[in-house]
Amino acid sequence: MKAEKILNISVDCVVFGYDVNTKSLNVLLINRFLESKGEVLVDDYVLTGYHVYTHETLDETATRVLKELTGLTNQYKKQFKAFGNPDRLTNEKDLLWIKNEEFNTRTITIAYYFLLKTEDVSLNNGNDKATWFPVNDLPILGFDHNTIIQEAYEDLKEKCLSEPIIFKLLPDKFTINDVQDLYESILGIEIDNRNFRRKLINKKYIIALDEKQVGVSKRPAQLYMFSLDIYNKMFQKNYLISI
Amino acid sequence: MKAEKILNISVDCVVFGYDVNTKSLNVLLINRFLESKGEVLVDDYVLTGYHVYTHETLDETATRVLKELTGLTNQYKKQFKAFGNPDRLTNEKDLLWIKNEEFNTRTITIAYYFLLKTEDVSLNNGNDKATWFPVNDLPILGFDHNTIIQEAYEDLKEKCLSEPIIFKLLPDKFTINDVQDLYESILGIEIDNRNFRRKLINKKYIIALDEKQVGVSKRPAQLYMFSLDIYNKMFQKNYLISI
DNA sequence: ACAAAAGTGTTGAGAATACACCCATGA
């Protein structure tokens, strides 16, 4: 089957990556650079994205886009919103940029976010100029991509409280404090270590391993893993009405 | 500005209506009927929806679609997902139907749901053959609209636990038992009346009115209203990690 | 030995749950 682009429908991907060492929640962005006659016309950043092909599902488009940028497959992804304002690609730099590209100014984009570990991505081999930026310190962004990132981030903040997606951002083996640091990064809050620790350790799907950290310069911490199997078996929706 | 359709992008609307008398959560559907030479080719139901116009935002399309069907504006709406599988409009009856319509078999639809009261909709004047069906007893549906409705319903079940959207489905003045009945309808669970009542009455944004039900054949119940103002003032996100 | 981060317990308050009967009203 010939791959044929749908020119007015795209998928954009907010790739969230957590760096457990620097405790930083990052977004992967691509430099958009255009010059003409020695003059820099456009120099900012955008999300990775591409047109949907006629034979693809939207999920497949997202998976393909991530794979082409990072080589990764089987990462957690979520379609969280469609963006389709008529003016979403019509500021000055966007118009300059689109002039060189084969797509419609009236394009609707289906936005996804991915959750993964920064360490799983090697940026050297890419021909795209991809870079990680902390989610709270983003550069100038093209199109409506700032809006898209903020909405993805809001959704992530909400979802990480009720679904075990936090572990998609952490290595398979993690410490309790890693989890706490991650929650604090995402939510921008402080959490009491004793209460948090007790709560997490009491969950049956948080499993203590026979291992401790290695290569740390201070007291090594106990390592744990998350068992999705146990989580799924235990978990039943509790209809706690909390309006 | 000339209204020009985007032929491969549509908005579909799951219109949820609650009937406080029959305690039934309903979905508004349109009969899709096609015959040729006395033979009935298609006779099933679909959601209301339409193409996006080039000058419209997606939200505006949804608002327009609802208005054209029901006359209503300013109803609660939520964009909840985009559906774009290549085969979503390609079963036999869909193809027959599309033959008569001006749209692409590779159409992506942005799905919204609306929350309103069935009593606010008058179905007589409509030229569309619109009918309410209980969400748990739907007829045969065209396209992928069964999937869309089920996903809308899942989202509603989840959201009604954490956001005060339940009141969009109820009249301005309601009884505590109305709210309980509605939760029980949506979630398919039973709730203890004493505990529920206490909990709700203790909320400052649930305001007891100086009124009781009239025209009921038994003891009339106290009426209450919901104050969104008070809710918004009081409400602050509590970061309760409940994984 | 010391610096640094890991790890540990208790208490009080508020919320959730379980549970069964009386009350007010219209017919």
Added chain:
DNA sequence: TCATGGGTGTATTCTCAACACTTTTGT
């Protein structure tokens, strides 16, 4: 007066929040 749905109270359990010091380890 009676049938119907409206409305009420208490005891128990559990979870959350607040709070500061000791332990372990590598250097």
